[in-house]
Amino acid sequence: MSNKLNTPKGTRDHLPVDVRKREYIFKAIAKAFQSYGYQPIETPSFELSSTLMGKYGDEGDRLIFRILNSGEKVKKADVQALQNDELAKFANSISEKALRYDLTVPFARFVVQHQNDLCFPFKRYQIQPVWRADRPQHGRYQEFYQCDGDVVGSDSLRNEVELIRIIKQVLSGLNLPGFTIKLNNRKVLSGIAEVCGVEQELIALTVALDKLDKIGKEGVVDELVSKGFSQEVLDKIDPLFGLEGSFETRLEKLKVFLRGSEIGLKGLEELSFVHSKLQDFDANHELLELDVTLARGLNYYTGIIIEVKAHEVEMGSICGGGRYDDLTGLFGLKGLSGVGISFGADRIYDVLNSLNLFPASLSEGPEVLFLNFSESTADQCDVWANVLRSRDHIVEVYPSASKLQKQMKYANDRGAKWVVFYGDEEAAKQQVVLKNMSDGTQTSYSAGSWINEWLG
Amino acid sequence: MSNKLNTPKGTRDHLPVDVRKREYIFKAIAKAFQSYGYQPIETPSFELSSTLMGKYGDEGDRLIFRILNSGEKVKKADVQALQNDELAKFANSISEKALRYDLTVPFARFVVQHQNDLCFPFKRYQIQPVWRADRPQHGRYQEFYQCDGDVVGSDSLRNEVELIRIIKQVLSGLNLPGFTIKLNNRKVLSGIAEVCGVEQELIALTVALDKLDKIGKEGVVDELVSKGFSQEVLDKIDPLFGLEGSFETRLEKLKVFLRGSEIGLKGLEELSFVHSKLQDFDANHELLELDVTLARGLNYYTGIIIEVKAHEVEMGSICGGGRYDDLTGLFGLKGLSGVGISFGADRIYDVLNSLNLFPASLSEGPEVLFLNFSESTADQCDVWANVLRSRDHIVEVYPSASKLQKQMKYANDRGAKWVVFYGDEEAAKQQVVLKNMSDGTQTSYSAGSWINEWLG
Numbered sequence: 001m002s003n004k005l006n007t008p009k010g011t012r013d014h015l016p017v018d019v020r021k022r023e024y025i026f027k028a029i030a031k032a033f034q035s036y037g038y039q040p041i042e043t044p045s046f047e048l049s050s051t052l053m054g055k056y057g058d059e060g061d062r063l064i065f066r067i068l069n070s071g072e073k074v075k076k077a078d079v080q081a082l083q084n085d086e087l088a089k090f091a092n093s094i095s096e097k098a099l100r101y102d103l104t105v106p107f108a109r110f111v112v113q114h115q116n117d118l119c120f121p122f123k124r125y126q127i128q129p130v131w132r133a134d135r136p137q138h139g140r141y142q143e144f145y146q147c148d149g150d151v152v153g154s155d156s157l158r159n160e161v162e163l164i165r166i167i168k169q170v171l172s173g174l175n176l177p178g179f180t181i182k183l184n185n186r187k188v189l190s191g192i193a194e195v196c197g198v199e200q201e202l203i204a205l206t207v208a209l210d211k212l213d214k215i216g217k218e219g220v221v222d223e224l225v226s227k228g229f230s231q232e233v234l235d236k237i238d239p240l241f242g243l244e245g246s247f248e249t250r251l252e253k254l255k256v257f258l259r260g261s262e263i264g265l266k267g268l269e270e271l272s273f274v275h276s277k278l279q280d281f282d283a284n285h286e287l288l289e290l291d292v293t294l295a296r297g298l299n300y301y302t303g304i305i306i307e308v309k310a311h312e313v314e315m316g317s318i319c320g321g322g323r324y325d326d327l328t329g330l331f332g333l334k335g336l337s338g339v340g341i342s343f344g345a346d347r348i349y350d351v352l353n354s355l356n357l358f359p360a361s362l363s364e365g366p367e368v369l370f371l372n373f374s375e376s377t378a379d380q381c382d383v384w385a386n387v388l389r390s391r392d393h394i395v396e397v398y399p400s401a402s403k404l405q406k407q408m409k410y411a412n413d414r415g416a417k418w419v420v421f422y423g424d425e426e427a428a429k430q431q432v433v434l435k436n437m438s439d440g441t442q443t444s445y446s447a448g449s450w451i452n453e454w455l456g
Numbered sequence: 457m458s459n460k461l462n463t464p465k466g467t468r469d470h471l472p473v474d475v476r477k478r479e480y481i482f483k484a485i486a487k488a489f490q491s492y493g494y495q496p497i498e499t500p501s502f503e504l505s506s507t508l509m510g511k512y513g514d515e516g517d518r519l520i521f522r523i524l525n526s527g528e529k530v531k532k533a534d535v536q537a538l539q540n541d542e543l544a545k546f547a548n549s550i551s552e553k554a555l556r557y558d559l560t561v562p563f564a565r566f567v568v569q570h571q572n573d574l575c576f577p578f579k580r581y582q583i584q585p586v587w588r589a590d591r592p593q594h595g596r597y598q599e600f601y602q603c604d605g606d607v608v609g610s611d612s613l614r615n616e617v618e619l620i621r622i623i624k625q626v627l628s629g630l631n632l633p634g635f636t637i638k639l640n641n642r643k644v645l646s647g648i649a650e651v652c653g654v655e656q657e658l659i660a661l662t663v664a665l666d667k668l669d670k671i672g673k674e675g676v677v678d679e680l681v682s683k684g685f686s687q688e689v690l691d692k693i694d695p696l697f698g699l700e701g702s703f704e705t706r707l708e709k710l711k712v713f714l715r716g717s718e719i720g721l722k723g724l725e726e727l728s729f730v731h732s733k734l735q736d737f738d739a740n741h742e743l744l745e746l747d748v749t750l751a752r753g754l755n756y757y758t759g760i761i762i763e764v765k766a767h768e769v770e771m772g773s774i775c776g777g778g779r780y781d782d783l784t785g786l787f788g789l790k791g792l793s794g795v796g797i798s799f800g801a802d803r804i805y806d807v808l809n810s811l812n813l814f815p816a817s818l819s820e821g822p823e824v825l826f827l828n829f830s831e832s833t834a835d836q837c838d839v840w841a842n843v844l845r846s847r848d849h850i851v852e853v854y855p856s857a858s859k860l861q862k863q864m865k866y867a868n869d870r871g872a873k874w875v876v877f878y879g880d881e882e883a884a885k886q887q888v889v890l891k892n893m894s895d896g897t898q899t900s901y902s903a904g905s906w907i908n909e910w911l912g
Contacts, residue, residue, distance in 0.1 A: 005507070005569045005787055008553050011500035013566055015573065016580070019496040035845040037822040037852035037870075040475040044467035044599050045501065045555075045585065051461075068522040068551050070589040074543055079535050087530055094550075095524050097464050099501075110469055113461045117471065119869035121855060124472070129501065133526040143500050156855035158834070165842070277835070331461055366493040378614070379733070386621070389491040396493035399577060399612035413575035414493075 010134070010142030020362040022145070025174065025345050025352070026127050029147045032169040033125035036162055038149050041124045043106040046097045053098070055105045055330060057299070061088070063132045065142075066095040099131040103148045104327070104340070111152055112331040120153030120336075127345075141346070150340030152328070157270055160304045160323065161277040163341045167308055167319055168286050170343065175357050178311035179318070180287040184294035185271055186301045186322070188254065191264015192240070192292065195257065196233045203299075205229070209240075210295035217241045240292050247275050250290040270304060300324045306341060310351045318347045365415030371407050372398040373423030381422055387451055411437065422447070466590070466598030476818040478601075481630065481801050481808070482583050485603045488625040489581035492618055494605050497580045499562040502553045509554070511561045511786060513755075517544070519588045521598075522551040555587040559604045560783070560796070567608055568787040576609030576792075583801075595806065606796030608784070613726055616760045616779065617733040619797050623764055623775055624742050626799065631813050634767035635774070636743040640750035641727050642757045642778070644710065647720015648696065648748065651713065652689045659755075661685070665696070666751040673697045696748050703731050706746040726760060756780045762797060766807045774803045821871030827863050828854040829879030837878055843907055867893065878903070 007013060014022065030040070046067055053061055068074065078093035100106050103126050111122065127147045134140055149166065151159045164181060171179050189209075193202040208223040215223075220241075221234060239257060243250050251272055258264030271290060281288055296305050303323030310318055321341030328336045352358050368388060370381035378397060385395045396416070398407050411419045421433040432450045435442045445453050463469060470478065486496070502523055509517055524530065534542075534549035556562050559582050567578065583603045590596055605622065607615045620637060627635050645665075649658040664679040671679075676697075677690060695713060699706050707728055714720030727746060737744055752761050759779030766774055777797030784792045808814050824844060826837035834853060841851040852872070854863050867875045877889040877898075888906045891898045901909050 005565055006504070007500045007569075008502055008504050011502065013500070013570065014498040015570065016495035016497060019498050023496075035848075035850055037825075037850055039472035040479075041472060042470040042475050044463045044469070045587070046464055046467065046599075048462070048464050062527060065526070066524040067555075068524045068547060070521070071518060072543070074546060075538070075541075077533070077538055077546075079538070082531070082533055082535070085531075087527070090530060090533075091524060099523075109461055114469065114471065119866060121866075123852075131501070143502075151855070154855045158828075158838075158853070158855045161838075162853075162855075169845075277838070369493075372614075382614075382617075382733070389625075392491075394491055394493055396579075397614070397618075399607070399610045399614045399618075410575060410577075 008142070010136030010140075012141065017363050021352070021358050022345065022349060024358065024362060025348050026145070026147065028173045029170050029343050029345070030125065030127060032166045032173065033123075033149045035169070036123070036166060038123040038125045041107075041110060041126050042128060043100070043103075043110055043126070045129075046099050047106055047109065049092065049096055049098045051109050051331075052101060052105060056101055060101060063134055064101050065099040065131050065133055066091055067097040067099065069094050069096055100128075101132060102130050103128060103146045103342070104150075105330070107148070107150060108327045109331055111336070112328050112333045115333060121151050121159075122153055123149070123151045125149040145345045147343040147345050148340055149342075150338055152336050152338035155325075155337040157273050157304070158277075159339050160270075160274050160306075163321065163339065164274070164278060164288075164306065167306075167341060168281065171308070171310075171318075172286070174348070174352060176310055176351065177355065178285050178287070180289050180309050180311065182289045182291040182294050182307045182309070183271055183274065184291055184305045185267035186303055186305060187263045187267025187270070188258070188292060189267075189295060191258040191261035191267055192237065194261040194264060196236045198229065198233055201227070201229070205237075206295040209237075209293040212241070212293040243290075243292060247288055247290050250292075251275075254290075254292065267303075274304060296320055296322065300327060302326070304339070313351050313354050315347055315351055317344070318351060319343045363415070364417065366394045366396045366417070368393060368395045368418045368420060369411050369414065369416035370395070370397040370420045370422065371404070371411075372401045373421075374401055377422050377424060377427050380427070381420065384420075384451060391455075464598070466592030466596075468597065473819050477808070477814050478801065478805060480814065480818060481804050482601070482603065484629045485626050485799050485801070486581065486583060488622045488629065489579075489605045491625070492579070492622060494579040494581045497563075497566060497582050498584060499556070499559070499566055499582070501585075502555050503562055503565065505548070505552055505554045507565050508557060508561060512557055516557060519590055520557050521555040521587050521589055522547055523553040523555065525550050525552055556584075557588060558586050559584060559602045559798070560606075561786070563604070563606060564783045565787055567792070568784050568789045571789060577607050577615075578609055579605070579607045581605040595802070597802070601801045603799040603801050604796055605798075606794055608792050608794035611781075611793040613729050613760070614733075615795050616730050616762075619777065619795065620730070620734060620744075620762065623762075623797060624737065627764070627766075627774075628742070630804070630808060632766055632807065633811070634741050634743070636745050636765050636767065638745045638747040638750050638763045638765070639727055639730065640747055640761045641723035642759055642761060643719045643723025643726070644714065644748060645723075645751060647714040647717035647723055648693065650717040650720060652692045654685065654689055657683070657685070661693075662751040665693075665749040668697070668749040699746075699748060703744055703746050706748075707731075710746075710748065723759075730760060752776055752778065756783060758782070760795070769807050769810050771803055771807055773800070774807060775799045819871070820873065822850045822852045822873070824849060824851045824874045824876060825867050825870065825872035826851070826853040826876045826878065827860070827867075828857045829877075830857055833878050833880060833883050836883070837876065840876075840907060847911075 052064055074094050076093055078090050081089035129143050129145050131143050134142060136142060167181060189206050193199045193205055198205055204227045208220050212220050251268055254268055275288060278288060294305055294307055301322040302325040305322040306320060307317045308319040319341055323339040325337045327338050370385055372378045381397050385397050388395045416437055419435045419437055426432060430447045432445045432447050433442055508520055530550050532549055534546050537545035585599050585601050587599050590598060592598060623637060645662050649655045649661055654661060660683045664676050668676050707724055710724055731744060734744060750761055750763055757778035758781040761778040762776060763773045764775040775797055779795040781793045783794050826841055828834045837853050841853050844851045872893055875891045875893060882889060886903045888901045888903050889898055
């Protein structure tokens with residue numbers, strides 16, 4: 001039976017070293033947000049279905065995990081709907097709640113619900129799992145953590161600047177050798193569509209442009225042709241594919257390109273403002289790049305768009321975000337502008353793992369392991385262990401007087417740094433023997449004073 | 457619309473101060489477990505239904521939240537079962553996964569599944585939410601955290617001693633003025649049943665005894681009579697209701713009571729061993745009490761049973777646990793003894809709140825808030841803010857040059873400790889003014905050197 005045991009597909013257990021590595025990332029993110037005055041909030045794992053459904057598009061709705069109503073309530077199952085193949089209607093008849101799909105919609109609900117208890121501009125961070133009924137595949141899970149930070153109630157671009165500084169603080173703090181923070185602006189995308197005379201096809205245009213990274217210029221052109229874009233439009237946008245040079249150079253080229261679009265120029269102005277505040281960034285380590293093909297969740301971003309990639313490792317974006325002008329409008333509170341970022345903890349984990357950047361200490365076992373030779377000597381070891389623990393050391397006393405070989409195997413497997421021998425023989429000599437497990441050396445101390453001597 | 461917004465009943469949002477208070481508790485628990493070499497693990501929020509169902513009794517099964525199968529899979533709904541009122545069968549036809557109900561069963565699954573990767577005795581702690589479809593009522597939620605620590609693979613009673621020390625370390629560390637750790641042993645309960653000649657009615661007997669706290673002696677006797685226990689049995693157990701005195705005194709009295717029961721005397725021996733190792737406990741602060749009526753989840757405990765209550769506040773148990781000899785047997789791995797405890801973080805939260813024991817710092821706002829008077833002075837404030845952040849201070853710069861009144865209201869609402877004035881006027885004088893928000897005093901510093909002067 002045991003060999004069939006498993007977690008549901010798309011989910012996984014986290015063993016101790018794994019938990020510590022993940023906490024190391026969460027702590028770095030939380031600490032950076034905290035230092036800028038962002039405050040932690042938490043929302044329930046499930047929301048009323050009405051809060052979530054319809055917020056993520058049809059595809060999103062399909063990926064939301066629904067919770068079956070309890071007890072007698074399932075009797076209300078709409079069997080007719082099931083027989084008519086109206087599966088969503090059937091699901092609605094037996095489910096009122098759903099696991100959250102992201103942290104953004106619950107946050108919008110939170111802000112509207114608690115608006116009278118919050119102090120605006122409200123800066124919050126939130127580190128919690130989300131669930132998606134995605135087809136499980138390598139590196140994509142049905143349960144994963146999001147680490148979001150948002151400011152709502154301020155339209156100042158200084159918030160964008162602050163969030164980009166937080167990204168830098170987190171990734172530099174995790175010792176990433178380098179990363180590129182790509183910036184764009186929804187207004188620039190609108191300007192491009194305007195200049196090309198395809199305002200109505202904005203989404204089709206930007207969805208295609210957004211794939212430049214993956215499918216190259218030819219792929220994008222093919223997609224645009226297949227979507228019915230004219231040769232005239234293709235000729236017009238051609239210069240955008242070749243945009244090179246520094247942030248300033250690209251800004252200047254785009255100013256020419258967008259000279260006929262008020263909204264486009266406004267977008268450039270915002271990008272220029274943000275860039276001007278980040279002059280201390282080191283282009284070798286944290287590169288700021290203007291990327292007009294960047295679109296991301298275009299449906300709700302209205303201003304600056306942010307995406308971050310790590311250098312020296314092939315990986316999707318490890319952080320992304322942007323400004324949205326009307327997120328809480330979904331829940332009836334209009335006119336509250338917001339901007340936020342979301343760290344992908346799982347991808348950051350993979351980057352740190354593949355570049356071997358996790359501190360070795362996360363994989364270490366107890367500092368001191370007392371072997372157990374008899375009840376009376378173990379009692380004395382317990383006393384010492386408690387002294388060490390009160391001084392913030394991690395200490396174990398082997399729970400029973402098992403064979404020495406078994407206890408030493410445990411010490412090795414656990415990765416103990418020091419093993420203490422204090423059996424009847426040592427007790428008779430009023431002696432304690434410490435073994436350094438990394439080099440195998442042994443040192444004797446006087447039992448009465450060894451802790452202070454050993455700690456120095 | 458906004459006034460109808462809410463979380464599902466039985467769930468709640470956590471606002472910032474609330475999150476910090478909860479983290480304060482989780483950290484105290486994690487730190488205590490860590491210092492004894494316990495390692496963190498995490499399991500997925502949902503498990504295969506087959507892992508959970510049937511492990512908690514019929515009532516438990518009904519309280520498990522099931523997750524609806526996604527997409528086309530709901531077409532397999534067993535409509536016949538629904539029409540026959542076989543609701544569990546119907547639920548099984550459209551649901552393969554369920555939210556975890558506690559951390560114990562997932563842990564047993566984890567140990568069996570990963571047995572070849574673990575090092576035994578395996579000591580783990582786990583702090584994660586669980587979900588129960590309980591009728592929501594005051595202080596009882598459908599989503600709440602459990603904080604468990606267990607040792608599996610060792611039958612040494614030193615583990616029990618260690619867990620009781622961990623309870624003391626956590627609760628003393630949280631500055632609880634006092635608490636009682638009640639101990640019993642399943643073997644003592646078996647012994648009582650044996651002495652009374654009602655081994656077959658062990659559960660009915662102990663379920664009744666367990667209510668002594670709530671319904672008093674009369675209530676217990678009434679219940680036993682209604683369950684058909686004879687007057688002879690009632691006379692026999694009568695001395696148990698009046699058990700008074702120290703731990704040792706009660707042990708002595710019980711030795712007489714249980715002299716005819718081998719298993720009962722074995723239970724007393726175990727209790728005596730554990731008690732003897734905890735002689736340094738201070739009876740005024742952390743009281744150890746032998747309570748023969750304590751039963752808890754009798755169905756899986758096989759040895760020592762532990763329950764903790766806080767002094768000076770009316771509240772159910774804030775921690776509980778015990779030894780179970782065959783938990784992993786559920787999943788096919790026999791003969792692995794375990795012992796564990798579980799802290800009720802929500803109740804500990806309520807105790808600390810009602811005794812006003814949370815550190816005031818958890819409710820504080822940013823240390824320093826820079827007001828924003830203009831782009832150029834705010835740029836300079838940003839530079840200073842980053843210097844302070846690099847020295848571990850929590851600092852905000854107001855994001856826009858709003859009216860002073862609005863910014864000061866924000867400073868007050870956020871609970872900022874210090875507010876920095878640096879506008880065009882101060883810039884012209886090369887001066888920075890700091891306002892102490894608790895006493896209203898203001899101090900001027902030279903702009904070139906104020907940070908070092910102010911920090912001293």
